[in-house]
Amino acid sequence: MSVLVILEQRGGVLNRMGFETLGGAARLSEALGVPLEAAILGDGLGDLPQQVARYGLAKVYAVEHALLAQYTADGYTQAAEQLIRASKPALVLFPHTYQARDWAPKLATRFGCWLISDVVDARVEAGEMCFVRQLFQGKWNADICAPTGSLQFASLQAGAFRAAEAVEAAGEVAAFAVTLEAAAIRGKPEESFREAQRSVDLSSAERIVAVGRGIKEKENIALAQQLAQAMGAELAASRPICDNGWLPMERQVGSSGQTVAPKLYLALGISGAIQHLVGMKGAKTVVAINTDASAPIFEIADYGVVGDLFQVAPALIDQIKKAKA
Amino acid sequence: MKIIVCVKQVPARDSVLRVRPDGKWVEESDVNFEINEPDAYALEEGLQLRDAAGGEVVVLCAGAERAISSIREALAKGADRGIHITLAGDAVPDPLATARLLASAIQGESPDLILTGLQSDDLGFGQTGVVMAELLGLAHASIIMQVEVAGGGLKVKRELEDGWFQYVSLPLPALLTIQSGIKKLRYATLMGIKKAKSKPVQGIDGAGGATFEARPEAALPIRRVYPPQRSKQIQMLTGAPEQVAAQLLEKLRFEARVL
Numbered sequence: 001m002s003v004l005v006i007l008e009q010r011g012g013v014l015n016r017m018g019f020e021t022l023g024g025a026a027r028l029s030e031a032l033g034v035p036l037e038a039a040i041l042g043d044g045l046g047d048l049p050q051q052v053a054r055y056g057l058a059k060v061y062a063v064e065h066a067l068l069a070q071y072t073a074d075g076y077t078q079a080a081e082q083l084i085r086a087s088k089p090a091l092v093l094f095p096h097t098y099q100a101r102d103w104a105p106k107l108a109t110r111f112g113c114w115l116i117s118d119v120v121d122a123r124v125e126a127g128e129m130c131f132v133r134q135l136f137q138g139k140w141n142a143d144i145c146a147p148t149g150s151l152q153f154a155s156l157q158a159g160a161f162r163a164a165e166a167v168e169a170a171g172e173v174a175a176f177a178v179t180l181e182a183a184a185i186r187g188k189p190e191e192s193f194r195e196a197q198r199s200v201d202l203s204s205a206e207r208i209v210a211v212g213r214g215i216k217e218k219e220n221i222a223l224a225q226q227l228a229q230a231m232g233a234e235l236a237a238s239r240p241i242c243d244n245g246w247l248p249m250e251r252q253v254g255s256s257g258q259t260v261a262p263k264l265y266l267a268l269g270i271s272g273a274i275q276h277l278v279g280m281k282g283a284k285t286v287v288a289i290n291t292d293a294s295a296p297i298f299e300i301a302d303y304g305v306v307g308d309l310f311q312v313a314p315a316l317i318d319q320i321k322k323a324k325a
Numbered sequence: 326m327k328i329i330v331c332v333k334q335v336p337a338r339d340s341v342l343r344v345r346p347d348g349k350w351v352e353e354s355d356v357n358f359e360i361n362e363p364d365a366y367a368l369e370e371g372l373q374l375r376d377a378a379g380g381e382v383v384v385l386c387a388g389a390e391r392a393i394s395s396i397r398e399a400l401a402k403g404a405d406r407g408i409h410i411t412l413a414g415d416a417v418p419d420p421l422a423t424a425r426l427l428a429s430a431i432q433g434e435s436p437d438l439i440l441t442g443l444q445s446d447d448l449g450f451g452q453t454g455v456v457m458a459e460l461l462g463l464a465h466a467s468i469i470m471q472v473e474v475a476g477g478g479l480k481v482k483r484e485l486e487d488g489w490f491q492y493v494s495l496p497l498p499a500l501l502t503i504q505s506g507i508k509k510l511r512y513a514t515l516m517g518i519k520k521a522k523s524k525p526v527q528g529i530d531g532a533g534g535a536t537f538e539a540r541p542e543a544a545l546p547i548r549r550v551y552p553p554q555r556s557k558q559i560q561m562l563t564g565a566p567e568q569v570a571a572q573l574l575e576k577l578r579f580e581a582r583v584l
Contacts (some may be wrong), residue, residue, distance in 0.1 A: 073455075073465065098486050102467045105420070105452030109459040114421040117450050135550060136342060136351075137446055143548040186464035189483075192491040207583065213338075231584065243506025249488075256484055256504075264583035285581040286557075287573065294341070299555045303576055305562050305569050315570035323574065 002058070003029040004089035005038040006080060008099055010071075012046050017095035017158050022055050024122060024161030025093050031124035032148060034090055037061065039176070041079055043069035049173045055164040057171040061087070067180045073103040074185040079178040081110050086176070090148065091129065096155035098255075108153040116144055116154040118274065124148065133157075137273040138296030158255075158278050200234065200250050207233035207264040210253055210280070211241055214269015214290060214309055218246045224268055227313050230320040236260070238276045254279035268309045272297030289313070326380035326474070329436040330371040330404065331427055331454070332364040334388045334395040335447040348549045350417055353389075360395045363442025367503040369510050370472060371440050372403045378474060381405040383434065387426045387531055388412055400521035401513035407526035417448070422543035424456035426531050431461060438479075439500040443468050448545075451502075458500035465500040466493050470507055 005025045008015040022038065029036040035058035040049055042064060049062040061083060067075050084092060084107075092108075094100040096118050105115045120141070121132035130145040131154055146152050202208060209228040215221060221241075228235040235251060242252040253260055254276040261282030268289050270276060277300060280286070288301035289309045298304045305312055336342065340356040360368070371382045384399040386392050387410040396407040410426050412418070418426070431439060439458075444451035458465035470490065471482035479495045484504050513521075562572045577584040 098468055098484070101451050102455065102483075105450075105455040106459040106465075109421065109424075109456050112421075114419055114456065115450070115452055117452060130548065133449075134553070135448060136336070137338075137449070138553070139342060140550050141553045142550045145546055145548045186496055187466060188494040190492040190494075192485055192489045194488055195490060239505065245509075255486060257488065259487070264577065264581070285577070285583045287577070292339070294552070296553065298559060299553055300557055301559050302557055302581065303562060303573060304559050305573065307566065307569065311566040312569055315566040316573065319567075319570050319574055 001034045001088065001090045002037045003032065003034060003091045003093065004084070004087060005036070005093045006104075007038055007040050007052065008095055008097055009040055009042055009045070009048060012042075012044070012048055014040075014048065014052065015095060015097060016163075017097060019055065019163035020158065020161045021093055021095040021156045022057070022164035024156045026056050026164055027161075028091060028093075028122055028124065028129070032090060032129075035059065037087065037089070039063055039080070039083055041068050041076055050170065053171040053173050054166040054169075056167055059172045059174060061174055061176040063176045063178055065178055065180050067182060067185060070189055071099060072185050072187050072189060073106055074187060075180060076103050077107045077110070078180050078184060080107050082178045083176055084111070090151065092151070092153045094153075094155040096157045100155050104153060104155055111151055111153075113151060113153050116146075116152065118157050119154050120157050120160040122154070122156075134274055134296075137271060138277070138299075139294055157274065159281050195249070202234055202236055202251070202253065202258045202260045205234040205260065205262050207231055207266075208236050208253070208260060208262045208280075208283075209233045209266045209268065210236040210238065210270055211247075211268045212238040212270030212276075213240050215241065215246075216269075218244070220310070221246050223310070223313050227266075227268070227317050230317045231264075231266070233264070233266070238270050238273075267297050267301070268313060270297050271295040272300070326374060326378045326438060327383070327434070327436045328371045328375055328380065328438045328440060329383045329385050329431055329434060330364070330368045330399070331385045331439065331441040331457075332368060332395055332399060333361040333442075333445050333447075334358045334386065334392040335361045335445055338362075338446065344550055345415075347415075349547045350415070350550065358391060358395065360398060361442055361445045361447075363444055363446075363503060363505045365442070365510055366505050366507050367440040367442045368399055368402065368404065369508045370503050371438075372511070373508060374438070374472065374474070380437070383408060383436070385427060385430055386410070387418075387423055393526065396526055397521050398513060400524045400526075401517040402511055403517060404524075406524055408529065409526055410529045410531040412531040416544035417547065419543055419545045420448075420450045420452050421456055424453050424460055427453070428457045428460040430529055431457070435498075437498050439463070439498070441500070441502050443502040443504050454500055454502040461500070463498055463500050464495045465502070466495055467502040468504045469501045470504050472501065472507075
């Protein structure tokens with residue numbers, strides 16, 4: 001019995017969300033009184049397993065195979081299934097990445113389980129593991145509890161757990177040999193690529209005015225543009241705005257867009273779904289203007305206005321201009 | 326090409342949600358329902374693929390009686406027929422239970438392609454499609470932004486994090502989970518709405534299905550739902566727009582010093 005964290009690496013570099021998953025996993029392994037183990041899948045991992053073994057782990061499985069050189073759901077699932085059947089963990093954890101979303105549910109299904117995905121907090125109480133996750137795009141939280149005796153799979157959200165830190169004593173590194181069939185790998189992936197050189201680098205912007213669904217129509221983007229100009233800010237948007245083609249994709253902030261950390265982030269009509277929040281949580285000061293008082297953006301804002309952005313934004317522009325004059 | 330599009334009916338985005346007396350879910354009697362937005366994009370992709378290659382689009386939905394309105398909406402937009410797995414009672418099925426229900430209905434249909442949205446706006450587990458593919462023994466790809474039918478298979482564009490993408494080739498039959506924004510959504514026309522009324526919808530009794538009987542724990546083990554705690558101390562600014570604007574600028578200049 002153990003808590004097993006399945007980490008994600010690309011080109012021998014660990015996805016940094018993995019350290020947070022290890023941090024959350026350490027808490028759970030302690031509460032459950034079982035050792036903390038990790039697995040890294042790939043080919044030619046080098047000394048990555050040895051490095052990871054210093055992050056409070058009892059054991060790191062290096063799962064190497066030529067067919068794991070590039071990620072495929074079929075290859076990874078076959079390999080991890082063999083590891084889990086052999087090592088018999090009590091809990092299997094993943095960083096909640098797009099890649100984990102692609103294969104962790106498939107893996108869980110093989111054990112008659114499902115993935116408790118996108119977890120923001122976890123604890124052990126009264127013989128149960130309780131996972132906190134969001135519902136309704138972040139409007140609510142839910143406690144999902146399962147008995148500690150049964151195998152569970154969960155993925156941990158970015159920014160929700162304190163990252164593990166390296167310690168003096170390193171855990172054991174063990175090679176775990178897997179048998180994989182090339183014919184069973186159906187998806188043929190090509191190299192990943194970026195669409196085009198980004199002409200906008202929002203990550204270095206000091207101030208950002210971001211618009212969401214609350215802007216309602218394409219024509220209204222101009223209002224946000226004026227406010228951004230008055231404030232000396234870059235204009236950004238949440239996903240639906242870019243999906244609609246109202247602003248180019250390169251101005252999207254969130255898990256599928258850019259990650260930003262400006263001094264000031266002014267969110268106009270953005271509800272604050274987790275996919276957006278992970279891209280802007282690093283902002284120093286967050287202002288939220290939204291008609292819905294229960295919008296999750298208010299949970300992370302420093303200043304909030306429950307009101308109509310079509311009234312508040314023009315008033316802001318007016319007063320900034322006056323102050324400058 | 327025979328395409329099955331799985332759609333879920335979820336509380337409308339602008340719904341004011343109230344906790345049910347048992348504390349475990351929303352009070353459904355006072356919300357409006359709509360097609361889960363990512364599923365609407367899956368439907369759009371399915372319709373466009375059919376329009377280009379011929380074949381049919383079957384819309385499949387597991388949900389309470391009320392979910393028939395979402396099936397009709399999909400039919401009005403151009404789906405050819407519907408399958409409604411009716412769920413009764415208060416229990417919210419877990420993703421594995423939902424996937425099993427949907428997969429059992431799909432098995433008899435032998436489609437070439439199954440599409441779902443990448444996640445639901447209510448539960449947001451983001452896995453029903455991936456689990457279904459595993460149950461049906463099909464190849465899958467998730468968070469898809471582009472679908473091309475090529476050489477008896479598919480070439481799809483997967484969205485990765487941070488602005489990265491990847492093309493993946495898959496054999497058919499396959500399952501794809503579709504990302505919002507893949508295509509521009511169509512509206513139902515008046516003619517479409519009229520036609521939808523006469524399109525066939527097959528009903529399957531979900532409660533009588535094997536899911537909950539074989540796996541009584543298949544109800545989602547939600548202990549309680551509650552509003553999240555604010556992680557920051559927020560200052561709410563109130564008053565007329567001019568007053569709010571003045572207060573905000575004052576705070577940004579002299580308190581936060583970011584302007």
